[in-house]
Amino acid sequence: MSLQTTLDYRPATARAGLIIDWTPYLVGIGIGVLSWVVFLVVNNPLGITTALSQVSGAVATPVLGAEAVASNSYWARNLFSLDYGTLFLVGTLAGGFGSAVLAGSFRFEQVPTVWAERFGPSPLKRYAAAFLGGIIAMYGARLANGCTSGNGISGGLQLALSGWVFLAVMFATGTATAFAMFRTAR
């Protein structure tokens, strides 16, 4: 734990005892109830990657040109705007920040413990894996038409076949990947 892998700007007293974790069951109930609310109030299930693909279109615009993005058959139906989906992303980011600040646990993390124990303290190595993983996860999420939120939770709770196939397959390949990567870990 003494690896100098995280930049921790909190005073020692804040680090000692302020991190408040809720039991996973309470958080699960919270996300379940939040699902009721979004179905009822905005008629829009929890989901992340549809809006994230809109953002990818916005990011691609300076490189590919607005014309190319607007005429792309995928982005044409997912054009970027500050709509419900993209603002939900902003909210999710802010929610993580709000929780971290209230808990006194906000810190800049470069290399997490489990990674550092296996692959060492190099931030560059970790960044490379995170970047590659991000590409693969997002491509997969779009191909499957949803991620852990849209397919897993929202699809799962509606008993959608796509949701349960997604959950089963991603847990299988995720487990295989984790064991392959961390096989020497305890």
Next chain:
Amino acid sequence: MTLPVTGTAALALALVFGFAFGFLLHRGRVADYNTIVRQFLFQDFTVLKIMMTAIIVGGVGVFLMVQFGYAKFHIKPADLLAVSLGAALFGVGMVLYGYCPGTALAAIGGGSLHALVGAGGMLVGGIVYALTFDWVKATILPVGALGRVQLHTLLGISPWAIFAALAVVALALFVAVERASAKRA
């Protein structure tokens, strides 16, 4: 107030509901790389506990609301080849990244710099998908396309039977996991 809320009010609510989602993910420790990877190594069951509880609690409420006319289903099409291939890639990517897209955003909010770098990767992944979409649409999406299917209609049983079975499985898993972790402590 008429439901569902639309227009500008819905945009404000997007921020509120998104905030609640990110807050819950962070409080549940799933905006933490270590928690996610340890789940896939069967060392920490936080992810499964949260997901199964959310699916059962959320599902019972949503099915009741649909039954009484207060909500509509939003079922994604079961394009089985695309969902399977996509999920297979997603599992690999999620473990490499250490986050899924939602928990990544909450983690960035909590200060994770590698989550931020990986979010750049996700944007690249989104661009690659858009550029390959015509090919995907022509060759992968039509294979095993069963439509917007739900498990209970497919099996010809009551959705409540499925939720009851899920609850039994979840309870058995939770008890086993809590016993094992109590023994280790």
